[in-house]
Amino acid sequence: MRAIFHPSVTAAFALAVITLPTLAAETTLPRRDEPGQFSVTIGAEYSSGNYGGSADTDIWYFPLIFRYERDRWQFRAELPYLIVQGPSDVVIVGGGGMGGHGSGGGMTTTGTSRTDSGIGDIVGAVSYRLQRGTASRPAIDLTGMVYFGTADAATGLGTGENDYAAQFDVAQDTGVATVFGTLGYRVTGDPPGIDYNDVFYGTLGIEHAFERNIAGAAFDLRQAYLSGDDAFATLTGYLVTRPSTSTKLTAYLLLGLSDVAPDWAIGVTHGWYY
Numbered sequence: 502m503r504a505i506f507h508p509s510v511t512a513a514f515a516l517a518v519i520t521l522p523t524l525a526a527e528t529t530l531p532r533r534d535e536p537g538q539f540s541v542t543i544g545a546e547y548s549s550g551n552y553g554g555s556a557d558t559d560i561w562y563f564p565l566i567f568r569y570e571r572d573r574w575q576f577r578a579e580l581p582y583l584i585v586q587g588p589s590d591v592v593i594v595g596g597g598g599m600g601g602h603g604s605g606g607g608m609t610t611t612g613t614s615r616t617d618s619g620i621g622d623i624v625g626a627v628s629y630r631l632q633r634g635t636a637s638r639p640a641i642d643l644t645g646m647v648y649f650g651t652a653d654a655a656t657g658l659g660t661g662e663n664d665y666a667a668q669f670d671v672a673q674d675t676g677v678a679t680v681f682g683t684l685g686y687r688v689t690g691d692p693p694g695i696d697y698n699d700v701f702y703g704t705l706g707i708e709h710a711f712e713r714n715i716a717g718a719a720f721d722l723r724q725a726y727l728s729g730d731d732a733f734a735t736l737t738g739y740l741v742t743r744p745s746t747s748t749k750l751t752a753y754l755l756l757g758l759s760d761v762a763p764d765w766a767i768g769v770t771h772g773w774y775y
Contacts, residue, residue, distance in 0.1 A: 539775045542566040546768030553730075553760040556614075558587030562621070562768075573630040575642075581621035583658055589615040592657040593622075617656040622664075623649045639673035650690060662690025668702075678709045679717075689726060700724035702733075715741040725761065734758035747774050 546562040561584040568577045585593060626646040634640030646666040652659025668685025683704035689697040701724050708717025716739070723733040739753035748771065755766040 538570050540566075540568045540772050542568070542770050542772035544768060544770035546766060548755070548763040548766035550757055550763035550765070552763070554588070556588050557764075558585065558591050560585050560587075560593070564770075566770075566772075573633075575626075575628040575630075577624075577626040577628070579624040579626075581623070582619070583621045583652070584616070584618040585658065586616045587614065589613045589657070592654070593652060593659055615657075617653075617658055619653050619656060619658050621652045622659050623651045625649065628670075634672060634674060636674065636676065639671045642670040644668050644670065644685075654692070660690065660692040660695075662692050664688065664690050678707050681706050681708070681719075697726045698724065698728060700726060708739075713743045717741075731759045731761050733761050735762050748772065749774070 542564075544562075544564045544566070546564075547559070548562070549557055549559045551557050563582040565580045565582075566577065568575065570576075583593060585591070624646060626644055628642050628644040630640065630642050632638065632641040644667065646668075648664035648666070650659055650661045650663050652661075654661035664687060666685055666687040668683055670681070670683050672679055672681035681704075683702075685702050686699065687702060688699045691697055702722065704719050704721050706717055706719030708715050718739070719737045721733070721735045721737070725732055735755050735757055737753055737755045739751060741749060741751045743749050751770045751772075753768050755763070755768075757763050757765065
């Protein structure tokens with residue numbers, strides 16, 4: 502998810518884009534066989550940063566995620582709730598959690614402080630496993646996503662426009678660790694008076710399983726949504742544990758590596774599998 506200065510602000514003010522950190526466990530990590538075909542996941546995430554501006558924006562993100570898997574197919578729906586505290590001329594764009602994208606170009610924020618809350622952009626995704634993973638070949642997924650413009654544009658929780666994305670995910674188990682990567686392309690919806698770039702994005706990560714736990718790290722890189730901005734870059738560390746055979750708990754910490762990323766974010770998810 503990202504945030505921009507509100508379109509009602511005059512053209513004298515540059516746009517600032519913020520992408521909230523998307524849930525690592527649901528989007529950037531390799532898909533694994535789970536103990537059931539249907540799952541429900543809840544999460545909580547807090548991110549903070551000035552995104553190249555002069556004032557911080559703090560965002561709470563609470564997703565509810567439904568997922569169904571059958572054979573090579575996976576279907577996922579994410580329903581988020583947002584609380585945004587920061588300058589009044591900042592708008593959330595392209596709903597999603599971990600790996601927030603921002604761009605501000607070091608401009609001064611002029612809006613008064615505000616707190617807004619409500620439903621964010623609902624996300625729908627369909628994945629197909631092109632190749633099952635073995636010791637000698639990687640697992641490969643192809644995923645299509647729609648970020649529906651369901652957030653309230655009037656309060657700055659979204660733009661009212663849809664985004665579309667497609668990505669390949671690859672994961673290879675080496676016997677010691679799993680190496681994984683993502684390469685995707687996102688078509689960004691343009692609200693009136695604003696022209697966003699369509700962007701390539703990618704992830705490179707590694708994780709190690711031990712007993713009932715998994716520890717890993719992922720580097721995310723994305724082209725700028727606005728010409729002249731820095732690319733978005735973050736580094737995320739995470740820990741996954743299974744309290745039982747039908748539940749999964751994930752905690753993660755994200756550090757921003759560019760001006761357009763949040764300074765930091767922390768989150769936790771809990772999933773039930775049926």
